[in-house]
Amino acid sequence: MTTRPYVLLSAAISVDGYLDDATPERLRLSNAADFDRVDQVRAESDAILIGATTMRKDNPRLLVNSEDRRAKRIADGKPAYPLKVTVTKSGDLDASLNFWHHGDQKLVLTVDSAVEKVRTTLNGLADVVSVGPEFDWGLALDELGRRGVGRLMVEGGGTIHTQLMAADLADEVHLAIAPLLVGQPEAARFLSAADYPGGTTARMKVLEVRSIDDVVFVRYAPKERS
Template sequence: MRPYVLSSVAVSIDGYIDDTSPDRLLLSNAADFDRVDEERAGCDAILIGAETMRRDNPHLLVNSPERRSSRVARGQSEFPLKITVTRSGKLDPALRFWHCGGAKLVYTTDAGAVVARESVGSLATVHALGSAIDFGSLLDDLGARGVRRLMVEGGGQMHTEFLSAGLVDEIQLAIAPLVVGNEGAPRFLHPANYPGGPTHRMHLEEVVQVGDVVVLRYLPTPTQRD
């Protein structure tokens, strides 16, 4: 069985997930970061793209000791499985992702697997998906590994791949009260053929104010997920 897929993202009012400066733009506030930490604690795995790893160099952890303890009490690992996706297999073993938390998993192509195993093969499980990356096959493999809830945290290419393939069950969109406006800054979604096209309307399940951030929770309709 494929895992439930939660797409979690923070954006500016004009739809950007970062600016063009070398430092990561913090869109969320402290309370929203804590909300995301709670969501992570409830997931079996967290996924980011290799470009997000290179750009942000995140730890990608459950930060709350109490939440980690609760996971262990439920029979889960202390930290969710950390996943990255790369076509080329070019991964920097010095990044924080590899040196904290629990198990790590790399999805890549047949050619990328050769490269990835040379750089991070001692730090992670490397799984080749064939000549290209099929995200449905990726979810099938995660289901076989016992992952029941997957949190996709970025970046824009990963959100685009999952959503355009109709593989997202829920979107949590945190909107920050600022405007980026930088030409070339990364956006939440890239151009793609999304299921149902521009006339398709998702179901707005919930709206929550978290300080100066508003979190919109959307549930895609059955036309977007078999």
């Protein structure tokens, strides 16, 4: 039986729960010290996942930036960079984005109807795997488990976070809460409306709370509800 990876959701949010504002420029929510913490979490992960919408909007490289952390990964018998994963139902990907041209191995998880479209667009830049006629997170995690991914870091966007939380598939949540308010209904949120496990009264276990300069970092265990 395939062992699914440990799933860690990671996000920087405003006090009112937004990932960004509605302007074309990216809102800087985190700070240098917290970016370094995120870099450490990336270095400890076997794979990093973002949705295709986040890739198109933010155009991230999604790397381990510290040379020392990359060297430690190599010394531990791992690739310098974690596997980079994206998910798409539409297959609308852009082969020129940074995601495809930095780091090591890349993987696209998609649906049957989009497989050939993605393979044609990327032309060998990534492995492309379907998880069925409809996107199935259970099958997606099974595929990652078969590839040896023991720890999966999910960096967004909000739709991905919502789906994994609603399906009770997130093992841990990392939130860096910035002292900002966005207040724009059209802006992206960390989580959207969904039928979450346990209803409105199930309280998640808090694993850690600490300040990192001007942000507050909180770790939750979503499956440990009371």
